[in-house]
Amino acid sequence: MLDIDITIVGAGVIGLAVAAELADHRRQVYVLERNERFGLETSSRSSEVIHSGIYYPPGSLKATTCVKGNALIYELCDKYEIGCKRLGKLIVATDNQEVEELEMLLDRGRENGVKGLKMLSGREIKAVEPNVEALAGILSPFTGIIDSYGLMRYFAGKAQEKGASVVYKSEVVGIDKVSDGYKVTVADDSGIFSFKTAVVINCAGLSSDRVAALAGVDMIQAGYKLHYCKGEYFSVGRDKGGLVKRLVYPVPERKGAGLGIHVSLNLEGRMLLGPNARYLDRIDYRVDEAQRVGFAYSVKRFLPFIEPEDLEPEMAGIRPKLQGSGDEFRDFVITEESHRGLPGLINLIGIESPGLTGAPTIAQLVSGMVRGLI
Ligand SMILES: Cc1cc2nc3c(=O)[nH]c(=O)nc-3n(C[C@H](O)[C@H](O)[C@H](O)COP(=O)(O)OP(=O)(O)OC[C@H]3O[C@@H](n4cnc5c(N)ncnc54)[C@H](O)[C@@H]3O)c2cc1C
Numbered sequence: 001m002l003d004i005d006i007t008i009v010g011a012g013v014i015g016l017a018v019a020a021e022l023a024d025h026r027r028q029v030y031v032l033e034r035n036e037r038f039g040l041e042t043s044s045r046s047s048e049v050i051h052s053g054i055y056y057p058p059g060s061l062k063a064t065t066c067v068k069g070n071a072l073i074y075e076l077c078d079k080y081e082i083g084c085k086r087l088g089k090l091i092v093a094t095d096n097q098e099v100e101e102l103e104m105l106l107d108r109g110r111e112n113g114v115k116g117l118k119m120l121s122g123r124e125i126k127a128v129e130p131n132v133e134a135l136a137g138i139l140s141p142f143t144g145i146i147d148s149y150g151l152m153r154y155f156a157g158k159a160q161e162k163g164a165s166v167v168y169k170s171e172v173v174g175i176d177k178v179s180d181g182y183k184v185t186v187a188d189d190s191g192i193f194s195f196k197t198a199v200v201i202n203c204a205g206l207s208s209d210r211v212a213a214l215a216g217v218d219m220i221q222a223g224y225k226l227h228y229c230k231g232e233y234f235s236v237g238r239d240k241g242g243l244v245k246r247l248v249y250p251v252p253e254r255k256g257a258g259l260g261i262h263v264s265l266n267l268e269g270r271m272l273l274g275p276n277a278r279y280l281d282r283i284d285y286r287v288d289e290a291q292r293v294g295f296a297y298s299v300k301r302f303l304p305f306i307e308p309e310d311l312e313p314e315m316a317g318i319r320p321k322l323q324g325s326g327d328e329f330r331d332f333v334i335t336e337e338s339h340r341g342l343p344g345l346i347n348l349i350g351i352e353s354p355g356l357t358g359a360p361t362i363a364q365l366v367s368g369m370v371r372g373l374i
Pocket residue numbers: 009010011012013014015032033034035038039040041042043044045046047048049050051170171172173203204205206207208211230231232275316317318319320351352353354355356357358
């Protein structure tokens with residue numbers, strides 16, 4: 001049986017960032033991906049926003065990896081010519097209760113260490129975004145957008161340059177604890193084979209709860225069971241795409257599963273509305289056209305120029321959420337499982353937003369865990 005040092009399950013942005021961080025010519029690092037290319041699941045179905053870290057409870061992994069990741073991502077983009085734009089973002093209030101909630105969000109963002117946040121009055125918002133209606137808003141100047149494919153290509157290239165192998169069409173179907181590591185079983189075009197590895201890093205996105213279970217973790221008892229939460233997007237046509245210059249978000253609902261349907265802009269300048277948040281039992285990326293009117297009316301209070309006829313179904317992504325519908329906040333799980341009798345197994349579960357932004361920091365965190373193992 002082939003012996004390798006580190007096996008990473010999944011070539012989304014997280015698995016690739018981890019591989020880029022850990023690859024080293026002195027050890028064998030393999031990334032196994034069931035699809036034929038990297039990033040075909042959640043990592044290519046996001047808003048591609050470089051978040052600043054306002055929303056998450058202080059001290060949580062979501063807050064810390066996002067705030068640090070925001071700065072790291074801009075550095076990577078500058079250095080390696082990955083497409084990005086620091087557009088800035090507004091979170092807008094349209095009634096007095098929302099204005100109070102904005103104050104709380106501003107405090108939270110500052111406590112999280114988000115730079116440059118500023119409260120704007122309705123008049124100040126009009127001066128910068130004449131087509132946005134709001135009583136007040138938070139300006140977050142360091143929020144931006146990124147070419148997520150370009151970021152993944154960079155991580156994959158860096159990992160391979162440093163000696164790692166990224167292997168496609170290879171699904172991990174078994175992980176068995178053996179005396180000094182794990183026997184990993186893989187299904188590929190040629191059949192089924194196994195090898196031995198010292199460390200397994202589970203970056204399997206929507207399947208990460210099941211991959212943890214393959215290794216013997218009771219996902220219910222561990223609190224790792226994932227809930228699928230779909231986010232659909234509509235594009236805005238009819239020449240209205242240029243009517244805002246920044247990302248514009250509503251105040252999020254308390255205990256909401258997402259940040260609220262908002263305006264994002266992609267690097268080509270196209271305007272998208274989304275994502276909504278709908279829990280579902282199975283993976284289904286179809287966009288329900290019947291949502292068109294609901295989408296238009298949910299943003300009309302702050303973007304009065306939007307009409308249902310402007311919207312065309314665009315795409316959908318699915319969040320791997322630990323938080324079920326109506327549940328309290330759940331943080332990312334990033335943990336080495338020695339305490340469960342599974343040393344050398346590192347699980348990353350529930351890596352929903354802001355996972356794209358946090359990817360380089362999450363990779364550093366995982367690298368620190370590996371340092372103590374091999
Ligand atoms: C609608 C939506 C909008 C979002 N917007 C943002 C945003 O604007 N900003 C932000 O920072 N984050 C955002 N996110 C979150 C971000 O997209 C994710 O956190 C990130 O992409 C997760 O990456 P990943 O590598 O963990 O998962 P994935 O990209 O899903 O990768 C996991 C990989 O594992 C592979 N895999 C699974 N099981 C196996 C197996 N058994 N064997 C081999 N391979 C396997 C899969 O094929 C997949 O390629 C958004 C997410 C969604 C759904």
